[in-house]
Amino acid sequence: MLSPALYRTRIAHRRAAPVEYAFRHRSYCWYVDIDDLPTLPRWLRPFARFDARDHLAGKPGDSLRDRVDAVLSGHGLDVSGGTVTALLQARVLGYVFNPLSLYWCHDAGGTVRHVIAEVHNTYGGRHAYVLSGDGRLATVAKAFYVSPFNDVSGRYLITAPLPAETLEVTITLLRNDQPPFVAAMRGDRLPVSAAQLLRLQVVAPLAPLVAAVAIRRHGIALWLRKVPVVPRHEKAGLR
Template sequence: MTPAARDAVRAAPAAALYECVVAHTRTAPLRHAFRHRTYLWCVDLDRLPVLPPLLRPLARFDARDHFTGDSDSIRAGLDAYLASHGIGLDGGHVVMLAHARVLGYVFNPLSVYWCHDASGTLACVVAEVHNTYGQRHCYLLHPDEAGETEVDKEFYVSPFFTVEGRYRMRLPLPGEELRLAVQLRTAVGRPFTATVRGRRRPASAVALLRCAARRPWSTAAVWAGIRRHAIRLWLRGLPVQPRAEGTSPSRPCGTRTAPPR
């Protein structure tokens, strides 16, 4: 990393909180939409926050929650995943957006990693998707300057969608505002869109306590909310789409997958 890039990384805050609104909109075969509020951490993987002992139950970052789950750190898991695709960052910094483990539990529908090389240039983005069945899958992405990219859907997420179509993603690096979008596109149209909107807050003890008070046990609430809306859709008659027989529902985030087109 060049001295200027290294100085810029050191000068940037190592962690921030984003109080967010997450919106899901389904347009076919039934119309259904919901919004929920939560908060996300944005951290430098090489400078994870060290909280006072009394606050540590409110935010833990564990390697077991990402990639293959058996690395010594989240950064090591990411580096192993990238190496399996022939990518080396040579010590470049990585920004992760994700939920932390709260009161012993975490659920991350989407974790995003902005991966920079030694010069400070964005080399790639990794989108790590978790479903409510305890499985995870990674997409290796190369967005354009606006943070936009497309990739084939490869992972069974919602029980109401088959594993077909393509995702159109907009994943710009977070700044003062967080504005992410993921849209599923299939042969019949654009049946699903998810957006995340938020504003940056300093990751202070006071800010964390405020977020935890407003959204207690936030990660469990996210998991429960997804399940609750799935039950509503099922009660409305939306058929469950079984996984294709003889195919794996997921690949561990450490094995090689086909590169995005």
């Protein structure tokens, strides 16, 4: 079983059109084996609670493994075998927001065969992209409405290798005749301990809520700069 870890992360977004705009913020996330989620002392659990309902689609009572298996089988992929490790946010004081969660699906021999990249938007929607290979380089058509300033055209170029001492994830949105939009997450691995988790509550308090607020704040900044808004319409294929 994987020993759980924390990553102190640096998150950056950069767009070049129709206006230049970039922002950075710091946060943290968990790296876990989904079949062996951390068990914390009772007094620490308000700062890190793992609930399968917060991740992927599924039925009431499903485990996180059930939900990962359902995503893979829905794509006609073999779900038998090995470990699934995940990079995600836990609930903090009852709140969770996972803009991006990653699941590395290993075969019985320990090789990563598929990566699931789940995206959440601030409207309460979620979408799971399934990538073949080990995550070092993959492309997938965009199929989910995330930002009111981007429609669902284009493709994502994703680099998400298995985390080690450092974490490096980059997602680039590519469209014809447009400069790319780039989001990146970098992080340094930290051991899980009560002291470390409490320290993170000081340097990054209420991290999931802060991330959700930051996305809305930067959206308002783009709107004030008169960046065109793309309506969220199901009939237009925006989900």
